[in-house]
Amino acid sequence: MKQSQLFTKTSKTAPAEEQSTNAKLLLRGGFIHKEVAGAYAFLPLGLRVLNNIIAIIREEMNVLGAQEVLLTSLQNPELWKKTKRWDDSVIDVWFKTTLNNEAELGLANTHEEPIAALMSHHLSSWRDLPVSAYQFQTKFRNELRVRSGLLRSREFIMKDLYSFSRSQEEHEMFYELAKKAYRAIFDRIGIGEQTLLTFASGGSFSKYSHEFQTLCEAGEDTIFVCGKCRVAVNKEIIKEQPTCPQCSSKNLEEKRAIEVGNIFNLGTKFSELLGLKFVDEQGTTHAVVMGSYGIGPGRAMGTAVELFHDEKGIRWPAAIAPFSCHLLAFPGAAPETAATYEKFKDAGISVLYDDREVSPGEKMADADLLGMPWRLIQSEKTGAEKVEMKKRDEKNVETLDITDVIKRLKP
Ligand SMILES: [Zn+2]
Structure with a gap:
C-alpha cells in the first residue's frame, strides 16, 4: 500500500x-x-x-x-x-x-x-x-x-x-x-x-x-x-x-x-x-x-x-504486523523505489511504501513508530538495484540486492 x-x-x-x-x-x-x-x-x-x-x-x-x-x-x-x-x-x-x-x-x-x-x-x-x-x-x-x-x-x-x-x-x-x-x-x-x-x-x-x-x-x-x-x-x-x-x-x-x-x-x-x-x-x-x-x-x-x-514506537511481531516491511523512498530515488514497490507486490510481499514528499527524518521516525518488522530504504546512494535493509529491533543495516531482499521476505 x-x-x-x-x-x-x-x-x-x-x-x-x-x-x-x-x-x-x-x-x-x-x-x-x-x-x-x-x-x-x-x-x-x-x-x-x-x-x-x-x-x-x-x-x-x-x-x-x-x-x-x-x-x-x-x-x-x-x-x-x-x-x-x-x-x-x-x-x-x-x-x-x-x-x-x-x-x-x-x-x-x-x-x-x-x-x-x-x-x-x-x-x-x-x-x-x-x-x-x-x-x-x-x-x-x-x-x-x-x-x-x-x-x-x-x-x-x-x-x-x-x-x-x-x-x-x-x-x-x-x-x-x-x-x-x-x-x-x-x-x-x-x-x-x-x-x-x-x-x-x-x-x-x-x-x-x-x-x-x-x-x-x-x-x-x-x-x-x-x-x-x-x-x-x-x-x-x-x-x-x-x-x-x-x-x-x-x-x-x-x-x-x-x-x-x-x-x-x-x-x-x-x-x-x-x-x-x-x-x-x-x-x-x-x-x-x-x-x-x-x-x-x-x-x-x-x-x-x-x-x-x-521509546521510538512499536516493534510488531512478524505474524501480526500490518505489513511485513516498510519501504521508504528517499529524495532522488522516487522512480527507482516505485519500481521496487511493484517488484515486491508481484512477489506477494506485504509492503507499506512511503512515497510521501516528506523529509527522510520524518519517514524514518514514522517507520520506527509504526513498527513493521523490516525497514527498507532506497536512495541516490543505493541506486536502483539495491536497498538498505534494517530490522526494526536491531541496529545493523545491510545493503542488499533487491532480488536477495525479495528472496528473504517472500512469504
Ligand atoms: Zn511448579
Whole structure:
C-alpha cells in the first residue's frame, strides 16, 4: 500500500488523558481512534493487526473442529433470568437497553445463556455430541475503570468458544485440546514466551479453571509464578494453597500480568437451567456438559504493544504486523523505489511504501513508530538495484540486492 493514500496520519504526541503505553502508541500511529473512554475504532493499519490475530485464532479453532457462528449482541432477558444472571448484583458490568414498548434488552457481555438455549433446538441425542462452536463477536461491559487502552474496553471483539459433551470425561478431553490450541495461538501471535498457564478457581464443577496470563508490568492482574515449573496461580488460589498445583513448590513469586485468555468448566449449570439435554444409548436423559473458552483479540494486540516497543514506537511481531516491511523512498530515488514497490507486490510481499514528499527524518521516525518488522530504504546512494535493509529491533543495516531482499521476505 502507498502511504500517500493512507488516510490516517501519525502524531508526535499522544492525548494527555491516555495513561497506557499501548493506547499512546496505537493512537500516535493512527492504528486506532478513541470514540469515548473504553471504546476504540480500528483504523486501516490497526484493523490489519486485529485481522491477523483473528486469522490465527480462527485457524486454531478450526483445527479443534469447532464450528464458527455469529450470535447477537441484543440479549433476551428471559434466558438470563433463568440462570439468575440478569441481576446487576450477579453480573455488575451489564449494559441494558429498552425497546420502544419499554421492554428490556441486554447488550451481550458473554454468551453462555443464548448458546445453551439455541443448542437445545439442535442437540437431543448422544449421536449429536460432542460438538463445539465459536464466534468473533462484539461484547459490551460496563467497566468501572478503563485506563489501560485495549487491555480493558467497554466494547470489544471477543473470540468465545463453547463446548458440549456427554460426560465430564469427554469434556476434559476437549478441555485439554483447547488448552493446547490456546498455547499454539499465543506462540503464533508472538507472545507465547511471556504467557503462562495460570491456575484459577474452578467453581463447583472442577478444582481449577485456567487463565493464560502474559507477564507484563502494565498488567492489571497479580499472579504468582512457580520458580520451578513456570506455571502460575492467581490471587484466589494463593489464598487457598500457597504451593504450586503442578509441582508443589513453595517458591512462588508475585508478578504483574495481563489475562489474555481463559478456559472454564461449566459443568451442567447452564444446560440444566436452560433445558439443554440429550438422550443416551439406553434412553436415559442427561444434561449436556459445557465448557467456555475466551480470548480478546484486541487485548492480545494491546499486550503485544506493551511487550514489544521502545521509546521510538512499536516493534510488531512478524505474524501480526500490518505489513511485513516498510519501504521508504528517499529524495532522488522516487522512480527507482516505485519500481521496487511493484517488484515486491508481484512477489506477494506485504509492503507499506512511503512515497510521501516528506523529509527522510520524518519517514524514518514514522517507520520506527509504526513498527513493521523490516525497514527498507532506497536512495541516490543505493541506486536502483539495491536497498538498505534494517530490522526494526536491531541496529545493523545491510545493503542488499533487491532480488536477495525479495528472496528473504517472500512469504
Ligand atoms: Zn511448579
